[in-house]
Amino acid sequence: MTLKPCVASTTFTPYPPHRAATLGRWSAPLQWGSMTSRGIVAVGDSITNACSEDLSVGGVPSKSWVEWVALALGESLTVHAKPGASSSEILALLPAEVPVARLGLVFVGVNNIISWRKWRRDDLAADLAAILDRLGAERKAVMLPPHTLGRTCAPFPYGPGRKARIRKARAAIEHVAAEHGATVIESPAFVGDQMWIDGVHPTSTGHLAMADAALAALGEPARASDLEREHASLRPDFRQWRAQAVAKFILTQPAHGISTWLLGR
Secondary structure, eight states, X not given: OOBOOBOSSSOOOOBOOXXXXXXXXXXXXXXXXXXXXXXXXXXXXXXXXXXXXXXOOTTOOOOOHHHHHHHHHTOOEEEEEOTXXXXXXXXXXXXXXXXXXXXEEEEOOHHHHHOGGGXXXXXXXXXXXXXXXXXXXXXXXXXXOOTTTTOOSSSSTTOTTHHHHHHHHHHHHHHHHHHTTOEEEOOOOOOGGGBOTTSSSBOXXXXXXXXXXXXXXXXXXXXXXXXXXXXXXXXXXHHHHHHHHHHHHHHHHHHHHHHHHHXXX
């Protein structure tokens, strides 16, 4: 399986899948293309890139949070995102000049937090500042990493100090957003089936909750959850597949998290 990054072009370049063994298939984006002067430009990692078809739960189709925001506002959408990307890699995705859009949506820092090799608070702040400087948008908004990022049933899935990294990253992001006049979006609580077992990737209902949180923070009356939508079916073997994924995650992820921590140190 090959994933495709979302870029400001109708041409896609494949790259290796991110967490393919855990997440399985990824849905194709709803609509990508050249940026218009009144559309939305979104920047981020896999969470902004797409929602996996395998993570469609609660009858909600597998669309990313930025897709839902674009649908709710009736705007075109351009996405610069890559699974597994840290803040510096996300910055590198942006062209030197980004056309002016109505709204710019940014979600960075998740992969900085969960990987010790990519964790430097000052680097995250500098990268976000550069992204906001380069992002052409009349209004800009930044989604905060959730307080619960990386909370799973496995011990130390992303190395020790996860909560401290989250606190420092959130503080840095809020500070940079304030300096650039960007709206800060608080991530939803991700309750029930809204988060996958890895504590990182939202399910389709989680993406919908993220979109509603973004729209509320922006002061928009529309809500993505109010949109008419087709009912999406669960993956046929979802329960068995999820149980296997949980067992594998509990057995293997702690070793990965600790080894990443040791390499980072």
